[in-house]
Amino acid sequence: MYRPPPGPPPGWTAQQQDEINDNPPPYHNWQEQVPDTSTLPPPPAISRFASETGNASGDDADRAKEFCNERPLWRPVRPSEAVYTSTLNGDIRPGQPIEYRGTLDTPSRGHWRIRSDKNCRDCSIISLLPLYYAMRDSPMVTERPKTIYFEVTINKYHRRPFGGDASGFSIGFVAQPYPSWRSPGWDRASIGVFSDDGCRFVNDNLGGKEFTSAFRTEETVGLGMRFNPPGITSTNAPSQRLVLDATVFFTRNGVEAGSWDLHEELDSEAEGVYGLEGKFDLYAAVGIFGGVDVEVKFDPAKWMARY
Template sequence: MQHLLDKLFHKGKATQSHHSDLSPPQWTPAVETTHEHGKYQDATFDEYEEAERFCARYRVEKPKLLLSNVVERLSQEGCKPWGIKYPASSRFEGRIESMMDKGGAGVIKIFTDKICKDVCLFSDLPIMAGLYDTKGKQGVYYEVVIRKMGGIIAIGSTCLPYPEWRFPGWNRLSVGLHLDDFRKFFEDPEGGREYESHGLLNKISSGDSIGFGYEFASRSVFFTYNGARLPTAFSGVYVPREKYDVYAAIGVEGQNEFEVNFGTDVFRWKEGNDWAWRVEGHVGNFAGSGSGREELPSYEEAL
């Protein structure tokens, strides 16, 4: 009986070999306890296997230059062009609203319905771009404010393409902090690792904020909770940085309401408001150009 339960509900370890281009970067495992199963619920084994087939079929996209009109918008509008793409999957039940269109601060509001199944939402622009410079930058950061969590929300990052029916952190080149059990994941299709937050992160209430940060010097991922920086979650991920375009990734399931802030509103983590951490200070600044304000050729023009 236990074997049957494991087959039905265990996310399972990867069993397929991938092309060498897709081999995961070396990362530093933390000392926290690892888990074979999720604390509250797991994805089905069929979904795990389909995700493995997806990753074997589609190679990770190579980093590319932004379109010239996007670079011009970044120069004129800062972080305002960042948004969340509406998913193509019928699993998503809800809506995505830009408050900028309504005269607000420019955050993106996301509402999901009770019948919404596991789905991953992606930013429409990378938060880390391999072909762009990091001179004078400490890292990149974005923040999510939870208004209601009746289901599950997971905050993280990924390279594309990524199976959109999988939460961030479950598959290749993806990191996630899952807010139902507060476990952290990096390419981990099982139960994740305990995230040592010194007792700060033990429940989610309306108005709480969770932030995602990547530090260039240490090549490490960290999270924040209500403005407090938590310990490093993973080190040595997305290495070498120049090889990857990395996007914000947010997993949702069930009834939730939250806001995504790429810098159009004030971050609760105060350091994130410094230029050294803002996404527009890195993305669009071509390596070797010495300036983040130059208009660049589009990817198609550069070929």
């Protein structure tokens, strides 16, 4: 079995390594301790802060900016074989933020049931384990492409009381740490596609970009990222040779319905794709605003699409 070399992923500069001194604890090998994890209750809340202001307020945005400025991205950690195999099999559990209002169940392996309250404010439910491990999955290490993907089935949207914004969710990926009171796509090292208007966001706390139509009840949507080794030619500058080819793709009912190049030219308001290019671990994230009833699926056998 191929084992990647020790140390940071190839292509990291000394400055990048110096910027990531803080780090999470190693991924706990709980699969070996409790083989039948599908019977466990949802994990406890792990977020650091509670949101006391309104949805997507300026205070929330400012607090998120401060959060990201004070906390560098976690550097990658190599998972154990048991944890890595479990991830490949779709055994992914949710971390429940303290801002979340509603129920969050795991009825089976890699299957979340989210039923949020109609008064639930913006928050993100983020996977406890990454879907992409930079030290195991990077094409810089393996010389092979890597795809990550998951799906969300929409059962119901609940109307918010007294009018106001529509209820909905976003499907995305984030590098950690990420402010739990913000939807994926709004802040550093995050991507999100939103159900209410179909817009896509990449580290953009303004209006996003038009991408697809609003998500409908009883529809299944999916989001994925493909990482490929960089295309090296004689005309590439040395720095360009260390950038992975990365594509974000979106599916509706099992059919690919749109994609974009991660490194395409971004709006002037967006703040770049640092943390998303394959040098950091990436986690699945479902942003919640208002009342929704959705099911999140990580088990490849339960996907409508096949990857």
